[in-house]
Amino acid sequence: MRLSARTQYALRAAVELAAAPGGPVPAERISVAQRIPRRFLDNILLQLRRAGLIHSQRGPDGGYWLARPATEISLADIILVIEGVAQENERFPGVSEPLEKVLGALREHQDSLLAEITLAHVAAGSLPNLSR
Incomplete structure (x- = not known):
């Protein structure tokens, strides 16, 4: 499986949100922490928001957060x-x-593995047993 840079950025941004202690995370903070070009990140966050995976809030205290628990x-x-x-x-x-x-x-093995691993697993560094 080959993942596009866009998909890798989306995964990194989502894990960054999963690891956040709470409250909205500004896009700039995600961009800097994950070294994602801001222009790409804004488009990715919009796509994730439209899909219902994250929420956003504008303003000085705004940012992004997961729409469901990371688990x-x-x-x-x-x-x-x-x-x-x-x-x-x-x-x-x-x-x-x-x-x-x-x-x-x-493909089935790959899909099964990716469906089993959650953002919470990655954010906590506690991946399920990957050797099958």
């Missing part, structure tokens, strides 16, 4: 918002046809 937002949730639905792979002809099953199993 209820998986990495897959963030990736799906930014990347969209994965397209089906091309069919494999002839002798290479079994590769479809291999790649399908790989």
Whole structure:
């Protein structure tokens, strides 16, 4: 799986929000802490807000915060918002046809793992057992 820079930025921003002690986190603070170009971050935060994963508040005491507890937002949730639905792979002809099953199993394993790991896991540094 190859994640775009945009998706990696979105994951980093979401983890930064998950690790915040409470209250709105200004975009500038996220940008600096995660070394995300502010222009990209603003677009990413807007996309996450429109998807209902984060809330925002304007003003001097404004910023962003998670719309649900970090334990209820998986990495897959963030990736799906930014990347969209994965397209089906091309069919494999002839002798290479079994590769479809291999790649399908790989996708299922990847999707399962990303759905299992939450922002809370990453923010706390307590990832579930990743060796399967």
